[in-house]
Amino acid sequence: MFKKLFKLSLVAAILWTIGSVVYYLAAESKARALMLPVLGEKYSVAITPFDDYFLQKPSRAGFITVTDKQNNLRQAKVSYSALGRFYPQDIAHGSLMPLLSVVDRATVDKIGRRTVQQRARDGISTDILND
Secondary structure, three states: OHHHHHHHHHHHHHHHHHHHHHHHHHHHHHHHHHHOOOOOOOOEEEEEEEEEOOOOEEEEEEEEEEEOOOOOEEEEEEEEOOOOOEEEEEEHHHOOHHHHHHOOHHHHHHHHHHHHHHHHHHOOOOEEEEO
16 A cells, blocks of 8 residues: 555656646746847837835836837836936846847936936826837
8 A cells, every 4th residue: 555655656746847847848938938029129118117105205116118019018127226227126027138138228228317307307107218
C-alpha cells in the first residue's frame, strides 16, 4: 500500500512539475510577444498622475500608458522628478521597457514636463500626446 501511494505521489509530482514548466514557458513566450513592438507603429502615450489626498499635495508618481494602433495597452507605475523625467518602478506585464525605447525618450520627457506644469497651473491630471 505504501509503495502504491509513493508511486502515485511521485507521478503526481512529476506531472505537476511538467505542467508548471509548460505554463511558465507559455507565459514567458506571451510576455516576449508583448515586448516586441512592430517598428513603424504609431503609439499614443498617456501619463496619469495621482494626488496624495491625505497630504493634500500632488504626488510624484502616476501611471504611463502606451497604446499601439491595435489598442493594446502597456502600463507601468512611474515616478517623476520636478523636471518630469520618468523612471519605471513597477512594470505591469513586463511589457513597457521596450516600448519606452521605441517611443522617443524626449517625447516622454516632454509629456512629463507638460503634465507637471499643467498640474501646477490648472490641475489637469492626464496629458495625452499622439505620435
